[in-house]
Amino acid sequence: MQGDDELLTIDDAIAILRVPRSTFYYWRQKRCGPRSIKLPNGDVRIRRRDLLAWLESHEEAA
Template identity: 55%
Template sequence: MATAGSKPLTVPQVCAELGISRSTFYDWRAKRRAPKCITLPNGSLRIRRAELERWLAAHEDAA
């Protein structure tokens, strides 16, 4: 079972962390450019912290 520290993030939490709007997140999702999501039985989405970190690392720009 997941611990409180590893509780999946909601779309608003991810949007706030990335500094993007919900519409941008859903646009990325439609284009398959967003982090992988978990779809709950009620249709809500959740994003695992580890998946968000992996997604961010994959989008790092070597400066």
């Protein structure tokens, strides 16, 4: 998968966001983080487009 439909791992997402893993999991627990997909094997993936849309929705006007 390429582009906006690319599925990112949690490691990929936290590298893009530059936040600790614990912060990402906290956001997931509170349901205030980017949309994610839990696979049947328990792994979590985040669509790149969902991560970028979530990030954009949290931008503040500078």
